[in-house]
Amino acid sequence: MYPKVKRLLDIVIAVSLLILMSPLMALIAVAVRLTMGRHVVFRQIRPGLNERPFACLKFRTMDEASDQEGRSLNDAQRVTRLGELLRRTSLDELPQLWNILRGDLGVVGPRPLFQSYLPYYTDEERRRHSVRPGLTGWAQIHGRNNLPFDERLAMDLWYVDHMSWSVDLRIVLATIWIVLTQRGVTADLNVPLVPLDVQRSRSVPTQPKRSTSR
Numbered sequence: 001m002y003p004k005v006k007r008l009l010d011i012v013i014a015v016s017l018l019i020l021m022s023p024l025m026a027l028i029a030v031a032v033r034l035t036m037g038r039h040v041v042f043r044q045i046r047p048g049l050n051e052r053p054f055a056c057l058k059f060r061t062m063d064e065a066s067d068q069e070g071r072s073l074n075d076a077q078r079v080t081r082l083g084e085l086l087r088r089t090s091l092d093e094l095p096q097l098w099n100i101l102r103g104d105l106g107v108v109g110p111r112p113l114f115q116s117y118l119p120y121y122t123d124e125e126r127r128r129h130s131v132r133p134g135l136t137g138w139a140q141i142h143g144r145n146n147l148p149f150d151e152r153l154a155m156d157l158w159y160v161d162h163m164s165w166s167v168d169l170r171i172v173l174a175t176i177w178i179v180l181t182q183r184g185v186t187a188d189l190n191v192p193l194v195p196l197d198v199q200r201s202r203s204v205p206t207q208p209k210r211s212t213s214r
Helices: 002-036 081-089 096-102 115-120 125-130 149-162 165-181 196-203
Strands: 041-047 053-059 106-108 134-136
Touching: 002 053, 002 081, 002 096, 002 106, 041 115, 053 096, 096 134, 106 165, 115 196, 125 149, 134 165
Parallel strands: 106 134
Antiparallel strands: 041 053
């Protein structure tokens, strides 16, 4: 019963916020267009409910700068001043209100991570995809993007097992406070978090090579 009512509330909230935030979204779109060129919205494929892929929407925060050999510069060099502001205030995620309206996301749920991470989840961790991913979640109010992946995934599973009216309300209220105070944001792009696939591929012990000598 709760998931059906939760979905209805997601639609009501998404429509209300799209109407309320439309002037700000239009202003951001114009600013991104003027400072970064075409393609105001960035689309990235993420796994959703039951690992079904969808295009997650965000305002662009990086330009297409490259070095003399045509190779893209790293994120720290490509993020614009406007992009840094959008990330710090989470305004880059406003287009995800459309994702909520379409049913790709809910307001609350485990944040959708990268497709490349799927092979590196344990069977238990894959349960995070048994509920609709969200714009914000339990892990986001307990450290946001400063959390190690093991802790973040454990918190996602906690949410799956404890999803309720009271938990969702607590997450929404805490998220508003965190966004306003900008707590838990990784400001230094020169020290990025190690991606989950890289982290776990490093932790897999290498098998000793068999001797070919006779």
